[in-house]
Amino acid sequence: xxxxxxxxxxIWRPVHGGQLRANAIHKVLRDCGWETRHVVVTPHRGARxxxxxxxxxxxxxxxxxxxxxxxxxxxxxxxxxxxxRSKSSRRAIAKFLDDFRPDxxxxxxxxxWPALREYVExxxxxxxxxxxxxxxxxxxxxxxxxxxxxxxxxxLWSAQRAxxxxxxxxxxxxxxxxxxxxxxxxxxxxxxxxxxxxxxxxPRETSAGFARWASRFAGLRTALFVGSGHPPNVRGFLQMTxxxxxxxxxxxxxxVVGGVADQIRNDPGFLRHRGADNARIELLGVQDGxxxxxxxxxxxxxxxxxxxxxxxxxxxxxxLYSRKPIVATSFAFRGYExxxxxxxxxxxxxxxxxxxxxxxxxxxxxxxxxxxDIAQLDTLLWTETLQKLPGxxxxxxxxxxxxxxxxxxxxxxxxxxxxxxxxxxx
Numbered sequence: 001x002x003x004x005x006x007x008x009x010x011i012w013r014p015v016h017g018g019q020l021r022a023n024a025i026h027k028v029l030r031d032c033g034w035e036t037r038h039v040v041v042t043p044h045r046g047a048r049x050x051x052x053x054x055x056x057x058x059x060x061x062x063x064x065x066x067x068x069x070x071x072x073x074x075x076x077x078x079x080x081x082x083x084x085r086s087k088s089s090r091r092a093i094a095k096f097l098d099d100f101r102p103d104x105x106x107x108x109x110x111x112x113w114p115a116l117r118e119y120v121e122x123x124x125x126x127x128x129x130x131x132x133x134x135x136x137x138x139x140x141x142x143x144x145x146x147x148x149x150x151x152x153x154x155x156l157w158s159a160q161r162a163x164x165x166x167x168x169x170x171x172x173x174x175x176x177x178x179x180x181x182x183x184x185x186x187x188x189x190x191x192x193x194x195x196x197x198x199x200x201x202x203p204r205e206t207s208a209g210f211a212r213w214a215s216r217f218a219g220l221r222t223a224l225f226v227g228s229g230h231p232p233n234v235r236g237f238l239q240m241t242x243x244x245x246x247x248x249x250x251x252x253x254x255x256v257v258g259g260v261a262d263q264i265r266n267d268p269g270f271l272r273h274r275g276a277d278n279a280r281i282e283l284l285g286v287q288d289g290x291x292x293x294x295x296x297x298x299x300x301x302x303x304x305x306x307x308x309x310x311x312x313x314x315x316x317x318x319x320l321y322s323r324k325p326i327v328a329t330s331f332a333f334r335g336y337e338x339x340x341x342x343x344x345x346x347x348x349x350x351x352x353x354x355x356x357x358x359x360x361x362x363x364x365x366x367x368x369x370x371x372x373d374i375a376q377l378d379t380l381l382w383t384e385t386l387q388k389l390p391g392x393x394x395x396x397x398x399x400x401x402x403x404x405x406x407x408x409x410x411x412x413x414x415x416x417x418x419x420x421x422x423x424x425x426x
Contacts, residue, residue, distance in 0.1 A: 001394055003029050003036045004100055005134065006093070006116060007108035008079045010040050010050035010057075015286065016228040016259070017314045018136050021179075021199060022108045024382040025134065025389065032390040037100055039093060041079050041112055043068060056096045058089050074143060076111050077158045080165050083115040090115045098124050104393045106132040106177075110139055110162075113169040130396035133173040137310025138186040139166045142232075145308075174396050177389065179312045180335035195392060198335055200385035201317045207297050208290035217298060221362040222253045222282075223327070224299035226292065226318070229259030232309040238269050240305035240329065240354040245280040247355045252362050254281045255299065257292060261285045296322045301361040304328035305354065312336065317380045325366045327358045339376075343367045 005011075005022060014023040026036045038055045040047060043065045051057050060068075060082050068078040083089055093115050097105065107113055110133065120131070143159040170176055170190040178184045179199050187194045227233035237260065245254065256264060261283040264270050287295070296302070302319040304326060312335030319326050320336065325344045333340050333347070340347065344366050348354040378384060 001029075001034045001104070002100060002102045003034050003104045003106065003393065004039060004097065004102040005036070005106045005108045006039045006041075006112040008040065008042050008076055008111050009044075010042075010047050010052075010055075011038055011108075012050050012052040012055070016230075017199070017311075018108065020314055021136060022134070024200065024202070025106075025386060028382060028386045029390055029393070034390065037096075037102075039096060039112070041083060041089065041093075041115075043075055043078065056093070058092065074158045074162075076109065076139075077143065077161050079111045080114055080161065083112060090118055094119045094123055098127065101127070102129055103398055104130045104132055104396065106134045107169060107173075108134050109136055110166040110169045113165050117168070117172075125400060128398040128400060130174040130393070130398060131172065132393065132396070133169050133176045133187075135170075135176060135178050135183060135187065135311075137179070138183050139310070141310050175392065182334055183311060195388070197389055198385040199312050199314045199317060200380050200382040201314065201321055202382060204293045204296065204321070205289040207294035208288075210294040210297065213291075213294050213298055217253065217255075220251055220253050221300045222255050222298060223301040223303050223358055223362060224255050224257065224295055224324075225260070225303045225305070226257045226315050227260035229263045230309070231263075232306065233258075233260045234263040234267060236305040236307040236329070237264060238267060239307055240351050241358075242269065242351065243272075247359055248280045248362075249359075250279070252280065252359075254303070255295060256281065256283050257285070257287050257295060259286060296324065299324055301325045301327055301358065303358060304332035306332035307349075321377055321380050323369055323374075323377075325361045327354065327361050329354070342369075342373065344369065 005026070007018075007022060009019055011019045011023040011026065014020040022038070026038070029036050038052070040051065040055070041058045041060070043060045045059060048057050048059065064082055068075065073081065097119060105116060107116065116131070140159065140163040143162040147156045147159040167190055170187055173191060174193065176187045176191050176194045177197050178187055178194060179196070181196060184194045184196050225237060227237075241254070248254070262285060265283050302322060302324045304313065304316055304319060306313055306329055308331070313332055316328070316332050316336050319328070320339055323344070325346070327346045327348070329349050330340070330347050331349070339345060346357040346361060348357050
């Protein structure tokens with residue numbers, strides 16, 4: 001069996017949640033004997049170095065990246081816009097698909113659906129495949145929330161485009177794979193063929209540089225926060241720990257790892273208290289897996305100050321698997337509700353309560369997990385959370401998908417262009 005995924009980021013050496021999930025799906029399928037490939041369309045120039053042999057890469061040209069920045073488009077929505085406008089890119093993707101001849105084509109997030117939709121309508125009549133929407137969350141929610149908050153014209157445009165693309169893909173997919181019951185409930189309104197395959201983790205890498213980090217944090221109690229530069233991660237941290245870190249003692253630190261560190265460092269709210277906060281926070285930025293393992297091993301607590309966003313948080317699974325005391329919002333445990341009442345989990349949704357619980361976790365010894373608790377941790381592994389996908393994918397119908405309806409002459413792409421005011425009849 002052959003599987004190809006289409007996305008806006010490489011997955012060979014995953015760092016953030018979307019990459020980790022897509023990479024894990026490929027690994028689980030390959031372990032079952034599938035041949036897999038990945039197609040990427042991205043504005044990020046260095047991404048080509050992160051591609052695996054056999055995968056396919058398209059970099060948006062500089063002129064389009066400049067337009068994207070000038071109009072303040074979201075990069076994910078801009079990826080959809082790029083493939084709508086770039087006939088050569090759509091042809092290149094179609095040729096790659098024709099050559100690989102996949103049994104299943106999956107969209108990792110919805111943004112490259114315009115390219116696949118055209119392939120469905122105009123591709124080789126011999127092609128037989130299933131379409132899977134591999135959803136990381138209900139994508140259209142975040143752009144809609146941003147549009148409602150900011151009120152900017154471009155944000156409203158992004159929200160409308162996201163809703164249009166995702167709704168069309170979800171309705172036409174042979175299967176929608178979601179990460180939580182909350183997301184599944186949204187997608188069932190568009191398509192009854194929905195399954196849940198929770199986010200998971202791989203066992204931690206062997207820690208590297210432990211002695212160096214142990215020396216750096218000697219005599220200190222540390223709470224670890226790990227996150228990408230995704231805006232909800234930043235807002236959650238600042239909301240739940242703000243307005244400053246004065247609730248921590250001189251011997252306590254928050255250690256921040258991942259892209260979220262740079263976003264916190266440059267946030268105006270954080271900068272107002274920079275002098276006082278610098279003594280109580282370590283903004284380490286992106287680290288490799290082995291270093292992260294060392295920092296987890298050293299941590300006295302793990303914090304999950306997540307207050308918004310879609311899907312579920314892989315960092316919650318990682319925190320649980322670490323067996324460390326956890327201080328989190330209840331929102332951070334969506335999709336992992338079965339662990340909310342664990343003896344080493346403390347939940348708070350008010351900032352003042354969150355800060356109090358974090359201080360308590362740093363000033364007390366953790367409760368020991370039972371053998372039953374430890375055994376339950378294995379349910380968090382990707383091999384468990386994704387185990388049903390190979391069988392589900394193999395059982396999907398291989399078919400030639402329908403051509404455009406007669407009341408939509410020209411197909412999906414011209415229809416999009418008409419709605420954007422860009423379509424011109426030849």
